[in-house]
Amino acid sequence: MKLIEKIKKNVMTPNELRYLKFRNLPIKKKTILLEGSHGREFSGHIFALTKNILQFYPEYTVKIVTRKNVYLPAEFETFNVEHLSKEYFEYLATAEILINDTSFWSFFNKRVEQQYYIFWHGTPLKFLGKSTQIQGYGNIQRNLASADKVFVSNEFTKKVLISDFGIENIVKNEIVIAPSPR
Structure with a gap:
């Protein structure tokens, strides 16, 4: 491996530095x-929990985190933070309570003082985690492990998450x- 490739591989991304x-x-x-x-959307569990x-x-x-041009009902617009913006990194690093329905990006590292809750977005009717070889397996595994x-x-979803992400x-x-928030 060339020196420049080694350096690039070990240098933090701009997002990591901002966070x-x-x-x-x-x-x-x-x-x-x-x-x-x-x-990518404001719906499902996140919508119900926010209300x-x-x-x-x-x-x-x-x-509420959304990307540009994602529909957000007018009543929620004042609460919006653009995904990967300066304000987003600030709240991700400093909010007392963090809630999502899958995972945060790989640069995220929960602080001891933060409470982190994942409301898994659905019942897996497909393969997940190690059963798929899809990129991001390790990041979701790490998020599941760091969530409070x-x-x-349902029990089926619990078993699949524990098994397919190797966190048992x-x-x-x-x-x-628990019942679905939505």
Whole structure:
């Protein structure tokens, strides 16, 4: 391997550097960051959770992550944070509560003071994790392992996630079978 290739492989990406910049800031108490499908949509569990949080916890600061041009109902526009923006990296690094329906990108590293919850987006009627050889297996595995709680809607989903992402004997977090928020 050439020297330049070795350097490129070990240098942090601009996104990693932006995120790390904010990790020195204090945690923002009563702040919740919600992200669905890496900001590709605002629907499903994230939509339902956002509506309930805004209704029952008005004292919390709520931030919804979406990419440019993703439809967001007018009532939620003031809560929007653009995916991979400066503001996004700041909230990802400093929000007290983080919620998503799959995973955050590989540069994410949960801080001890943060609470991280995954509301898995559906029942797997396809292969996942090690059963697929799809890129990103390790990142989802790492996210599942670092979440404080992973919420799934049934026992089948729990078994598939634990098995296909190889977390059965390494995870100390709680995998909760609960009704779907949506």
